[in-house]
Amino acid sequence: METLRYSAKRHVEGQLVYVLHTRTDERWMHLEDVPSRALLAGEIHELALSINDDLKPTAGVRDVVYIGFFEITVAGIADVGDEVWAGDVHLGDLAGFDFVHMPNHLNVVLSTNQAATGAEMGFDVGTSIRFRTPEGSVLPNVGPRDA
Structure with a gap:
């Protein structure tokens, strides 16, 4: 596993405020060339899943299923590669961010091996x-700085 670029971070948390039951083939979202985003308390963003291969920043995302919109309750930094969970369900790993609806909301796109909507998964x-942070990640070997 790749060494992380941070030595510690507070994890982003939120709650679904709108559960979707839609899927779109040939959506072609575009993942921006950014490795992370600050997600601020009170913001609302959309969660989408894709089973397409090779999802990463700069990639196109052909087919998506939607989980819903979620409100940030604990602000922090979301990094590409983060695991994203809804309750006790691992939805997938953060593949990137699509900015098409900004400044209204981000599309937060997860790479997954499942293609179920938020409604199909029984979310509310x-x-x-x-x-x-992904299980098994390697933190950088950093020591105290010399004065």
Whole structure:
């Protein structure tokens, strides 16, 4: 596993405020060339999943299923590669961000091996959303700085 670029971080948390039951083939979102985004408390963003291969910043995202919109309750930095959870369900790993609807909201796109919508997974308003450092990640070997 790749060494992380940070030595510690607070994880983003939120709650679903709007659960979707839609999917779109040939959507062609564009993942921006950014490795992370600050997600601020009170912001609302959209969660989308894709089973397309090779999802990463700068990639096109052909087909998507939608989980819903979530409100940030604990601000932090979301990094590409973070695991994203809804309750106790691992939705997928953060692949990137599509800015097409900014400044209204970000499309937060996850790479996954499942193609179920938020409604199909039984989620409801209030379902917790959590971004987490991937299991087994390697923190950089940093020591105290010399004075």
